[in-house]
Amino acid sequence: MDYTLITGATGGLGKAYTHACAKRGENLFLTARSQEKLEALASQIKLQYGVEVDFFPCQIQEENSRKALYDYIEQKGMVFFRLINVAGVDTQKAFLEYSQEKILLQTRVNFEAAVCLTRFVLSHRAQKAEILTVSSVSGIYPMPYFALYSATKRALVQFFSALRVELKNQNVKVTTVLPGGMPTRKDICEQIKGQGLWGKIATKTPAYVAEKSLQAVAKNKRIYIPGLANKLMAVCTKPIPLAWKMHFIAKRWCKISKDAF
Numbered sequence: 001m002d003y004t005l006i007t008g009a010t011g012g013l014g015k016a017y018t019h020a021c022a023k024r025g026e027n028l029f030l031t032a033r034s035q036e037k038l039e040a041l042a043s044q045i046k047l048q049y050g051v052e053v054d055f056f057p058c059q060i061q062e063e064n065s066r067k068a069l070y071d072y073i074e075q076k077g078m079v080f081f082r083l084i085n086v087a088g089v090d091t092q093k094a095f096l097e098y099s100q101e102k103i104l105l106q107t108r109v110n111f112e113a114a115v116c117l118t119r120f121v122l123s124h125r126a127q128k129a130e131i132l133t134v135s136s137v138s139g140i141y142p143m144p145y146f147a148l149y150s151a152t153k154r155a156l157v158q159f160f161s162a163l164r165v166e167l168k169n170q171n172v173k174v175t176t177v178l179p180g181g182m183p184t185r186k187d188i189c190e191q192i193k194g195q196g197l198w199g200k201i202a203t204k205t206p207a208y209v210a211e212k213s214l215q216a217v218a219k220n221k222r223i224y225i226p227g228l229a230n231k232l233m234a235v236c237t238k239p240i241p242l243a244w245k246m247h248f249i250a251k252r253w254c255k256i257s258k259d260a261f
């Protein structure tokens with residue numbers, strides 16, 4: 001049986017993908033850290049949509065934990081027609097305030113895990129496959145005071161843009177989605193509110209981002225930026241010198257400091 005594999009399935013955007021795919025009648029394989037949250041989500045989805053749902057908890061940054069996930073999948077003989085890389089951690093603070101542990105965690109969850117899981121899924125894929133990866137508008141420019149997060153999100157765009165060319169003739173569609181703000185957690189909702197008018201016009205719901213990005217990968221778009229405001233921001237700021245943009249970003253973002261995990 002073919003499945004869609006969703007990482008970060010229990011988070012705000014992950015849940016939205018879970019519902020959007022189940023609504024399409026797809027069988028799901030879900031992963032995240034918390035067994036309890038996965039159990040609750042799987043029961044709800046099965047009841048609501050009548051699709052097959054399996055899950056396995058995984059600390060996605062740890063090789064051993066990923067290996068356990070791979071073993072579970074292989075033992076079940078699953079193949080995948082879609083992978084949605086959603087899991088991400090969004091710590092925001094001055095780089096010198098990071099511990100070595102947090103540097104590794106953020107880098108591994110946001111980038112290494114997505115790359116490794118993609119390799120695994122590609123070797124267990126159905127005849128046709130889609131790889132959809134969640135980056136962020138933060139990956140468009142380098143962001144002082146959000147430097148590591150924005151670099152990992154940029155790395156995803158670079159990697160998956162190159163990969164889609166390598167897979168061009170192999171029935172695999174590869175799309176990276178760059179959302180702006182989505183009201184998924186309390187701290188993010190407060191941050192969006194603090195952005196005033198920009199927060200209002202640039203914010204899209206997780207359900208909107210999930211639905212539209214699934215449509216984008218079906219069309220095999222290289223990247224997809226949800227919402228007109230975010231698209232315009234990406235295009236209109238291109239001619240501005242990078243040093244000016246970073247000066248502006250630094251001024252705004254030096255005021256924010258948070259550990260989101």
Ligand SMILES: NC(=O)c1ccc[n+]([C@@H]2O[C@H](COP(=O)([O-])OP(=O)(O)OC[C@H]3O[C@@H](n4cnc5c(N)ncnc54)[C@H](OP(=O)(O)O)[C@@H]3O)[C@@H](O)[C@H]2O)c1
Pocket residue numbers: 007008009010011012013014031032033034035037058059060061086087088089090109134135136137178179180181182183184185188261
């Ligand atoms: N929200 C926004 O405004 C926004 C904007 C642009 C991009 N994004 C990106 O969108 C994605 C989803 O964001 P979200 O707001 O939905 O996040 P969220 O609600 O915080 O959910 C994060 C998900 O990732 C899982 N996760 C976190 N650390 C993990 C780890 N070490 N191993 C395995 N799973 C882990 C969580 O699992 P547990 O529930 O088990 O902890 C949860 O399912 C992220 O990649 C984020 O960077 C978000």
